[in-house]
Amino acid sequence: MPFRPQIDLDRPVRDRLVLRTVPGAVDYLVEDLRALPATILRREPDRLLVEYTGALRPLAASRYFDICAVEDTDPVEGGALAALQPDGPVRFRVGTGVPDRWKVRDQLAERYGWVNDPRSWDVNVEPHGAELGALYLTQRFGELRRTPASTNPLVGAVMVRLAKIAPGQVVVDPFCGAGTLLVLAGEMAAPGRLVGADAQARWLAMAADNARRRDLAIGLVRADARALPLRRADRVVANLPFGKRVGTHRVNEELYPGALREIARVLPGGGRAVLLTDDKRLFRETVQRTPLLRVIKEVVLARGGLHPSVYVVAKRGR
Ligand SMILES: C[S@@+](CC[C@H](N)C(=O)[O-])C[C@H]1O[C@@H](n2cnc3c(N)ncnc32)[C@H](O)[C@@H]1O
Numbered sequence: 001m002p003f004r005p006q007i008d009l010d011r012p013v014r015d016r017l018v019l020r021t022v023p024g025a026v027d028y029l030v031e032d033l034r035a036l037p038a039t040i041l042r043r044e045p046d047r048l049l050v051e052y053t054g055a056l057r058p059l060a061a062s063r064y065f066d067i068c069a070v071e072d073t074d075p076v077e078g079g080a081l082a083a084l085q086p087d088g089p090v091r092f093r094v095g096t097g098v099p100d101r102w103k104v105r106d107q108l109a110e111r112y113g114w115v116n117d118p119r120s121w122d123v124n125v126e127p128h129g130a131e132l133g134a135l136y137l138t139q140r141f142g143e144l145r146r147t148p149a150s151t152n153p154l155v156g157a158v159m160v161r162l163a164k165i166a167p168g169q170v171v172v173d174p175f176c177g178a179g180t181l182l183v184l185a186g187e188m189a190a191p192g193r194l195v196g197a198d199a200q201a202r203w204l205a206m207a208a209d210n211a212r213r214r215d216l217a218i219g220l221v222r223a224d225a226r227a228l229p230l231r232r233a234d235r236v237v238a239n240l241p242f243g244k245r246v247g248t249h250r251v252n253e254e255l256y257p258g259a260l261r262e263i264a265r266v267l268p269g270g271g272r273a274v275l276l277t278d279d280k281r282l283f284r285e286t287v288q289r290t291p292l293l294r295v296i297k298e299v300v301l302a303r304g305g306l307h308p309s310v311y312v313v314a315k316r317g318r
Pocket of ligand 1: 146203239
């Protein structure tokens with residue numbers, strides 16, 4: 001999707017914006033918006049409609065939305081579409097779900113001199129509004145390489161927030177895959193050390209590549225999460241195999257107890273782990289059976305037809 005994201009983030013705008021997120025992450029987006037010139041007009045499970053008055057730069061810094069669309073496709077003076085700064089005319093595409101698609105396409109070209117270019121666009125017109133390519137999550141923070149089971153970066157941002165990483169802490173992901181959660185931890189907090197383990201060398205190579213791209217130091221080791229070559233981790237963050245796309249429920253019955261025992265071993269008293277899974281009953285029962293661990297919070301998130309939960313698990317003691 002080679003669009004050309006050029007926008008003036010410092011130009012004050014006044015517009016109605018649709019911010020898309022994932023069910024379960026809306027509260028975190030609302031929290032970010034409290035500090036911004038935004039009034040929430042409507043709240044839905046996976047999006048907010050806001051009246052925004054000001055420069056877009058602080059909005060662009062939020063990790064809790066992936067798409068920003070201007071509700072009214074017609075560019076108004078002083079609106080967010082007017083902040084676009086393409087080299088030439090604005091290029092756009094119209095999504096297949098838009099009613100009267102071809103009419104909309106012709107009107108935008110005729111009225112505003114926009115150029116229809118489905119292969120290289122600044123604006124993607126969809127039923128909920130005109131999406132600004134420049135404000136896609138991947139454009140704002142950069143693309144990461146992904147495995148087929150990589151963690152959605154919005155979900156990952158919620159997990160890192162729940163981990164409450166203090167400066168200098170050691171953060172470990174024993175199922176790190178391409179390292180998404182460690183990259184987010186490195187960018188959203190100030191950890192002292194980031195360490196990732198995974199059973200598969202090919203995913204570790206991808207994680208190393210992602211760390212390089214983001215200029216982060218991440219220690220990577222090929223290891224089984226049930227036997228980590230580590231003494232201590234202040235925080236553990238991990239997207240566990242759900243037993244659907246990765247692994248099976250049967251495998252998890254053996255994997256979860258071993259992995260949680262290891263997490264209990266490496267965490268100090270008062271340490272916390274933030275773990276994502278869809279194999280919820282098995283997970284909760286296993287935590288109950290693991291000495292010193294307890295679930296202190298559960299957040300249900302949804303993406304791609306799945307409704308996994310993020311569990312915040314604390315280790316007893318100080
Ligand atoms: C859901 S994915 C993690 C995705 C990762 N957070 C990312 O963004 O790419 C689960 C990972 O656990 C790894 N894995 C499965 N069993 C494992 C085990 N016993 N020990 C260590 N890693 C394991 C898989 O190779 C896979 O990369």
